[in-house]
C-alpha cells in the first residue's frame with residue numbers, strides 16, 4: 001500500500017512538471033505549441049460562425065472613418081518584408097496556444113508572411129491579447145505606427161474567437177484586409193437589406209474606396225474567411241442583412257479556414273513571389 005502511495009506521488013509529481021521552457025518565454029509560441037498544433041482538427045469550409053458573430057468581431061479603425069479611408073489607401077499599412085513581430089499577452093491555455101500556432105503555421109506554409117517573436121528594437125508589433133468577457137474580438141487594419149498606451153497594436157481574441165477561422169480572420173485584418181463585403185464592387189455580388197442593419201452598425205457596411213491598398217485584383221470571394229455571414233449586424237436576427245446575388249459559389253460567412261483566394265490575396269499584397277509565380 002505504501003509502495004502504491006509512493007508511486008502515485010511520483011506520478012502526480014511528474015504530471016505537474018511545468019511545460020518545458022514555458023515559464024520564461026510564454027509570450028511567444030514555442031516549438032511544442034507548433035508540434036501540438038498539427039493535431040488540431042478543423043475542416044476548411046465548415047462554418048463555425050456563432051449566432052452573435054457580429055457582436056464579437058470588430059475592426060478597430062480610427063476615431064473618424066474618413067481618416068480610416070485615407071489611411072487604408074496607404075501602403076504604409078503593409079508590414080515590411082511581410083514580417084509581423086508579435087507577443088502573446090494573457091493567459092491562453094494549451095489548446096488556445098495550439099490554435100494560434102496552427103493559424104500562424106498556415107500563414108507560414110502558404111504565404112511569405114512571417115509572424116516572428118518581437119525583438120527589443122521592433123517598434124511596430126502585434127500584441128495578441130486574450131480578451132476578457134465582453135471584449136470580443138478585434139484587430140486594427142494593417143500595420144500601425146500610433147503610440148498606444150500599451151505598446152503594440154492589439155489583436156484581441158476572447159474565448160469565442162479562438163477557433164481556426166476567426167483567428168485567421170483577425171490576423172488578416174492585421175495584414176490590412178477588410179471585410180470582403182465592403183469591397184467597392186460588392187453591390188454586384190451581395191444585396192444589403194439596410195432596413196435590417198442595426199442603426200449603430202451602418203458604418204460597417206460602407207464600401208471601401210477604390211484606393212484601398214489591399215485590393216489586389218482578385219475576384220469577389222463569397223468563400224473568403226473575411227466575408228461576414230448573412231445575418232451579421234441584424235436588427236431582427238430572423239432575417240438576413242445581406243444575401244448573395246449570384247447562386248454560384250459557397251455560402252457566405254465560413255470560418256473554417258482560408259479560401260484559396262484569401263491565400264492569393266495575401267501573397268499578392270505581400271509580393272510573395274515564390275507563392276504567386278505559378279498562379
Ligand SMILES: [Zn+2]
Pocket residue numbers: 057058059169173179
Ligand atoms: Zn472582421
